[in-house]
Amino acid sequence: MELIQHILRGVTNHQEMFYIVILMIFLGIEVIGRVPSVLHTPLMSGANAIHGVVIIGAIIVMGSAHSDNYIALILGFLAVILGTLNVVGGFVVTDRMLEMFKKKK
Amino acid sequence: MEHILTICYLIGSITFILGLKMLSNPATARKGNLIAAAGMTIAIFGTIFLYRDEAGNLLHNYAWIFGGLLIGGIVGTLAAKKVKMTAMPEMVSLFNGMGGACAALISFVEFGHIAKHVQEGLPVNTSSLLTIFLGLIIGSVSFAGSMIAWGKLNGKVKDFSFTGQHIFNLALFAIILGLAGFLLFNITVANIYLFYVISFLALLYGVFFVLPIGGADMPVVISLLNSFTGVAAACGGFLYGNKVMLTGGILVGAAGTLLTILMCKAMNRSIQNVLIGSFGAKSTGAAGGASPQGNYKEISLSDAATVMAYANKVMIVPGYGLAVAQAQHTCHELEKYLEEKGVEVKYAIHPVAGRMPGHMNVLLAEADVSYDKLLEMEEANDEFKTTDVVLILGANDVVNPAAKNDPASPIYGMPILEVEQAKTVIVNKRSMKPGYAGIENDLFFQPKTSMLFGDAKVALQKLLTEIKSID
Structure with missing residues (x-):
């Protein structure tokens, strides 16, 4: 019983987050649904870059780590590097792919 | 000032949605990518x-x-x-693996704070702990899985499976969930170490999750892991609000x-089927059962050149062989030359040809092949009837008639390019070895088919020289 109450309270406290989740699920499906197969690879790559938004979490971790907490500093630093790789690499690769889609007449 | 940050995040969210939307249209795709990148920077x-x-x-720590x-x-x-x-x-x-690892590392650091709370006897926020666990597990699976997928695609990691692996995987998954569930409500100083056990097991699960899946299914797996990383990032969103x-x-x-799901549909497979990894197991069985049917015939370069030079319509079917040989530019040259001679040349693109959906489109775009020459599967299948010569460049499973005729075949039901409707079929392959799905292809033994062995680039160059010498 206590568990259920805990969960319900959690849902109520974060209700706008749950609304975002539901709406984004539908939006994500809607937006991708009409993609021609030509663009599947660039689209996957572009989506890959967008989930690189996890970098923001890494920045928060890094930026709020105490200067004597070496483990947090090192792991956070690593997370920032990896997240940046995901973001920058993802967008650049996608751009390179799409650059070649220019129509040549 | 925090209001400005809210606006920044709002802009970011809008550009992500807009970017994805624009990425789904060839005319706006590049702009869409740049817009999403700009939003991310903000x-x-x-x-x-x-x-x-x-x-x-x-x-701090700038x-x-x-x-x-x-x-x-x-x-x-x-x-x-x-x-x-x-x-x-x-x-x-x-890159996807990097994102997954990033999510897992965030969970590691945040768990460190929680562990400190536990040691000091302070109460623990269960919903934070839950999102930390989810981010850790999903991120670790995505990281380990992506690394294996990466290794498989570049040939460093071989397919590997053992009997009972599905059960092993299921058990592993159950243990991970069980441990996480237990720790969620019963965390004490004595069992904090279980967190590290969970992360190790999640990595292990990622490895065993991807290892048995056949190479032909790798695009599906990468797409799935891509969405995993998305969810792992969202866990971070929950954690920090x-x-x-x-x-x-x-x-x-x-x-x-x-x-x-779209990719699975293109191959007529269910996600379950892909995930359990039965493709590899079933196909080896089928390959053993189906006896290779004796005779295929080879075609000489000059014959191939003649057939193509005097055809009205040539359809090129590119596959992974074209990608490996980096033959897209030579292919485009051949196409241009044939067009100058009055031959109609088009490309028939199977949605899952190559190693990723759209792989062939990207490759041919690199060689400046014009858009309207690329036919999607349905269009192409309508045109094969009026095609004189089909030139298959290193494609195999996507033209295998067994997908239509043989219910016992592991690829049965997959929509294919029906090349056998054309008058002549020339197949360029390096050898008679079966394709990625590991099954024999009847097409190669049909009377209208002839084989042109060799590396796609070399073969195309020689073919081009031969055709030029005909005039």
């Missing part, structure tokens, strides 16, 4: 300079943050600029899942 710098924690403190951004930015740009077109799928997988992470993560999670 969100990142907004966070660095304007983010305040619960106590209202700004972030040297570390900018150091990390610089290193990641330089390495990422170089890697993305240097990678060959054929290696794109691997690259996407690798950060709406841009939540929006971006769930958006990619949903879109990636749909893309995965």
Whole structure:
């Protein structure tokens, strides 16, 4: 019983987050649904870059780590590097792919 | 000032949605990517300079943050600029793994804070702990899985499975969930170490999750892992109450899942089927059962050149062989030359030809092949009847008639390019070895089919010389 109450309270406290989740699920499906197969690879790559938004979490971790907490500093630093790789690499690769889609007449 | 950060995140979220939308149209795709990148930049710098924690403190450790951004930015740009077109799928997988690892590391650090609370006897926020666990597990699986997928695509990791692996995987998954569930409500100083056991097991699960899956299914797996990482990022959004992470993560999670389903549909397989990894197991059985049917005939270069030069309509079917040989430019040259001679040349593109959906389109686009020459599967199948010569360049499973005729075949039901409707079929392959699905192809033994062995680039160059010498 206590568990259920805990969960319900959690849902109520974060209700706008749950609304975002539901709406984004539908939006994500809607937006991708009409993609021609030509663009599947660039689209996957572009989506890959967008989930690189996890970098923001890494920045928060890094930026709020105490200067004597070496483990947090090192792991956070690593997370920032990896997240940046995901973001920058993802967008650049996608751009390179799409650059070649220019129509040549 | 925190209002400005809210605006930054709002802009970020809108650009992600807009970017994905624009990415789904060839005319706006490139702009869409740039818009999403711009939004991401705003969100990142907004966070660095304007983010305040619960106590209202700004972030510090700027040297570390900018150091990390610089290193990641330089390495990422170089890697993305240097990678060959054929290696794109691997690259996407690798970057995806980095994102997963990032999510897992965030969970590690945040768990460190929770562990401290436990040691000091302070109460633990269960919903934070839950999102930490989810981020850790999903991120670790995505990281380990992506690394294996990356290794498989570039040939460093071989398919590996053992009897009872499905059960082993299921058991492993159950143990991970069980441990996480237990720790969620019963965390004490004595069992904090279980967190590290969970992360180890999650990595292990990622490895065993991807290992048995056949190479032909790798695109599906990468797409799925891509959506996993999206969900892992969204967990971070929950943890920090950060709406841009939540929006971006769930958006990619949903879109990636749909893309995965679309790919499975293109191969007429269910996701379950792919995930259990029965493709490899079943196909080896079928390959053993179906006896190779004796005779195929080879065609000489000059004969192939003659047939093509005097055809009215030639249809090129590109496959992975074209990608491996980097033959797209030579292929385009051949196409241009034939067109000058009055031969109608088109490309028939199977949605899952190559190692990723759209792989062939990207490759041919690199060689400046015009858009309207690329026919999608349905269009192409309508045109094969009026085609004189089909030239297959290193494609195999996507033209295997067993998908239509043989209910026992593991690829039965997959829509294929019905090349056998054309008058003549010329198949360029390196050898008679079966394709990625590991099954024999009847097409090669049909009377209208002839084989032109050799590396696609070399064969196309020789073919071009021969055709030029005909005049």
